[in-house]
Amino acid sequence: MLENFKLEGARGRSKKKTVVSVKRLLQDLGGHQPWGCPWAYLSHRQRRFSILGGPILSTSVASLLGELLHEELALRWEQLLLDDAFTGGALAWVPGRTPRAGQLVYPAGGALDRLYFQKVSLTPGSEPRVLGGPGHIRLRGPVRQVVTRTVQGEALLAVRSDYHCALWKVSKQGQPAPLQVLQVEKGATGISLSPHLPGELAICSRSGAICLWTPQDGLQQIYKDPETLVFRDPSPWRWADFTAHPRVLTVGDRTGVKMVDTQGPPGCGLLLFRGGAEASCQKGERVLLTQYLGECGPECLHPTLHLICTQFSLCLVDERLPLVPLLKWSHGLPSAPLLAQLLPPPRSGLPRPLLLAGQGGELQLLHVAGEGASTPRLAGPPQSLPSRSDSLSAFPLLEPKSQWRLQERLKAPAIGLAAAIPPSASTPVLSLFQLSAAGDVFHQRLHLQGEPGPDSPAPTASWTPQATASCSRWLKALLEVPPAPPVWAAPTFSHRRLLGCFEPPKAEGKAPEGLRTAMAKGRLLQPRDLGLLPTEERAPAPEPGPEDELSERLEAAWEGQAAAWWERRRGSGSGPGKQPKRHKRRTQLSSTFSSLSGRLDLSDAASPPPSPERTLPEARPQPPVTPPSQESTQELWARGVPSERQQTLRDYMAELPLGGDAPGAASVPSSQASSVRATPSRQRAAVRSGSQPHWKKPRMGF
Numbered sequence: 001m002l003e004n005f006k007l008e009g010a011r012g013r014s015k016k017k018t019v020v021s022v023k024r025l026l027q028d029l030g031g032h033q034p035w036g037c038p039w040a041y042l043s044h045r046q047r048r049f050s051i052l053g054g055p056i057l058s059t060s061v062a063s064l065l066g067e068l069l070h071e072e073l074a075l076r077w078e079q080l081l082l083d084d085a086f087t088g089g090a091l092a093w094v095p096g097r098t099p100r101a102g103q104l105v106y107p108a109g110g111a112l113d114r115l116y117f118q119k120v121s122l123t124p125g126s127e128p129r130v131l132g133g134p135g136h137i138r139l140r141g142p143v144r145q146v147v148t149r150t151v152q153g154e155a156l157l158a159v160r161s162d163y164h165c166a167l168w169k170v171s172k173q174g175q176p177a178p179l180q181v182l183q184v185e186k187g188a189t190g191i192s193l194s195p196h197l198p199g200e201l202a203i204c205s206r207s208g209a210i211c212l213w214t215p216q217d218g219l220q221q222i223y224k225d226p227e228t229l230v231f232r233d234p235s236p237w238r239w240a241d242f243t244a245h246p247r248v249l250t251v252g253d254r255t256g257v258k259m260v261d262t263q264g265p266p267g268c269g270l271l272l273f274r275g276g277a278e279a280s281c282q283k284g285e286r287v288l289l290t291q292y293l294g295e296c297g298p299e300c301l302h303p304t305l306h307l308i309c310t311q312f313s314l315c316l317v318d319e320r321l322p323l324v325p326l327l328k329w330s331h332g333l334p335s336a337p338l339l340a341q342l343l344p345p346p347r348s349g350l351p352r353p354l355l356l357a358g359q360g361g362e363l364q365l366l367h368v369a370g371e372g373a374s375t376p377r378l379a380g381p382p383q384s385l386p387s388r389s390d391s392l393s394a395f396p397l398l399e400p401k402s403q404w405r406l407q408e409r410l411k412a413p414a415i416g417l418a419a420a421i422p423p424s425a426s427t428p429v430l431s432l433f434q435l436s437a438a439g440d441v442f443h444q445r446l447h448l449q450g451e452p453g454p455d456s457p458a459p460t461a462s463w464t465p466q467a468t469a470s471c472s473r474w475l476k477a478l479l480e481v482p483p484a485p486p487v488w489a490a491p492t493f494s495h496r497r498l499l500g501c502f503e504p505p506k507a508e509g510k511a512p513e514g515l516r517t518a519m520a521k522g523r524l525l526q527p528r529d530l531g532l533l534p535t536e537e538r539a540p541a542p543e544p545g546p547e548d549e550l551s552e553r554l555e556a557a558w559e560g561q562a563a564a565w566w567e568r569r570r571g572s573g574s575g576p577g578k579q580p581k582r583h584k585r586r587t588q589l590s591s592t593f594s595s596l597s598g599r600l601d602l603s604d605a606a607s608p609p610p611s612p613e614r615t616l617p618e619a620r621p622q623p624p625v626t627p628p629s630q631e632s633t634q635e636l637w638a639r640g641v642p643s644e645r646q647q648t649l650r651d652y653m654a655e656l657p658l659g660g661d662a663p664g665a666a667s668v669p670s671s672q673a674s675s676v677r678a679t680p681s682r683q684r685a686a687v688r689s690g691s692q693p694h695w696k697k698p699r700m701g702f
Contacts, residue, residue: 091416346428
């Protein structure tokens with residue numbers, strides 16, 4: 001955007017209302033905050049810009065924020081699965097003028113953006129002694145990897161951040177001098193120092209580019225391939241290391257490792273390792289770390305060996321025999337092994353210790369034998385070392401909240417590993433340093449025995465009085481620091497002030513007062529606030545409506561009066577205006593008799609007529625049924641009957657006692673009437689049981 005640009009508004013607006021100064025707008029956005037809130041102050045320029053530029057910038061701003069949010073969520077999800085930012089480790093040991101002196105180089109601070117140099121003196125019989133306070137260098141980003149190497153008597157230190165890489169030269173007095181700072185636009189994933197030439201540095205980028213920096217030639221790109229080596233994998237992680245030849249490098253990704261000649265044509269190379277059947281890889285197995293193990297020395301391993309770590313196993317691969325590992329074993333670590341270090345032999349003729357650390361702080365010690373031209377082998381099984389979480393029992397028992405803080409601090413992910421073996425006339429001692437993501441450096445002293453065998457015990461960590469006192473001081477300093485506030489919290493509003501601004505209306509009852517009390521205290525509303533005490537009586541059910549037959553039936557069944565409800569339902573359903581449904585598979589004449597008996601409340605005969613002695617007490621007497629007149633009944637049932645049968649029907653109905661003067665016609669109980677079937681024979685039996693006079697025999701078989 002230009003310094004001044006015009007936003008088209010409605011006609012008649014002045015120029016002052018349609019032109020916004022971007023310079024002053026940016027000053028407003030990043031400047032004055034009177035009450036510590038970025039939204040507490042809004043100038044007229046911001047309001048005018050939001051009104052005029054809202055329809056123009058809404059689409060572009062929303063799409064930009066959506067892309068950034070999607071990228072951030074994808075990155076966070078990858079970090080939850082595997083955080084490979086600290087691959088290689090952010091802790092290094094720089095040797096000093098004597099074999100027992102050196103420096104620990106590690107990041108610290110809340111953002112890990114300060115690089116500390118701490119001088120340490122190692123003593124085989126006691127804890128390491130810290131010499132003075134640490135010096136530090138402030139960087140512009142978090143430190144992810146620290147690498148050190150001594151070549152031709154010159155100690156070099158390389159540091160990798162997210163988008164920068166730096167190289168220092170460390171003097172014999174331990175003072176670092178910067179040599180070069182490089183910027184990586186796409187993000188750096190790994191750095192390596194050459195064991196052949198001093199000051200040569202290999203840098204890997206997320207874009208798939210591998211660059212080589214030397215003090216003489218500067219920075220040059222030697223390889224670039226955005227695709228993975230063997231098969232497709234979405235991870236942008238790349239790694240590079242050196243080989244036995246000074247001009248040949250190894251390039252690795254999650255699918256395999258390739259050897260690349262820096263002086264050859266682009267794209268040429270030879271696969272050293274691939275995740276497939278040649279290396280007996282499991283399904284989903286990926287490369288996590290590659291490291292060159294060859295060094296110049298009389299008791300070193302063969303200079304063509306490489307260590308390759310996956311989430312399941314470790315492999316030793318020889319450059320002369322690619323694709324097929326010389327050794328492969330399952331490490332059994334519960335977390336990803338992102339840290340590894342090969343140490344010199346503690347004594348002449350002993351195997352070389354190989355330390356392996358998982359991201360969760362688990363440690364393993366392996367002994368690799370096979371100097372010179374002999375085949376490398378494992379001298380004994382891998383040995384598990386005590387982790388930081390195992391030292392929890394050495395601390396005093398604390399209150400639950402402090403104990404939880406201590407456990408979380410000890411369980412912080414491991415981001416650095418360094419070790420040294422000072423010369424000793426007695427049993428060699430391994431000084432092991434481990435850096436956690438919280439910025440704490442932990443130290444262990446491990447007594448190394450001779451060549452380990454199948455039955456040899458694992459190295460044990462010794463707790464000296466000095467170590468116990470140091471841990472006590474660390475714990476005291478930890479508990480004195482207040483817990484860090486959350487990075488983001490949902491905004492809260494003071495409802496107490498809002499409730500005090502107005503006078504609440506007075507209402508009868510305890511419910512409004514209890515509601516206001518619960519709101520003022522910021523808690524949930526309880527039944528006791530409304531004055532509702534728990535009672536054992538069942539709450540009354542709502543009154544059923546006139547058509548709510550199901551609710552009425554369930555209520556009667558709940559009270560144990562289902563039979564009485566059924567009797568009342570049958571009595572109310574046999575009124576003068578209600579007729580039961582006709583049966584479909586009957587003749588017209590049979591339907592006529594069934595309908596006629598329905599008028600006499602003879603709708604069902606599921607049960608025999610009860611005797612007076614066994615009458616239910618819930619049954620209530622029904623009012624007498626007033627039948628319609630005989631003439632209207634004859635005219636009604638004459639409809640739909642053939643003419644040749646109408647006279648017969650009239651004669652039959654004349655014989656029925658439907659008149660008001662018939663004895664017992666209006667005194668038949670509903671219980672007796674409902675128990676008679678809708679057939680002529682059953683009708684006669686019911687009438688006879690109710691003390692009715694004998695009927696005459698109908699004509700024509702009726």
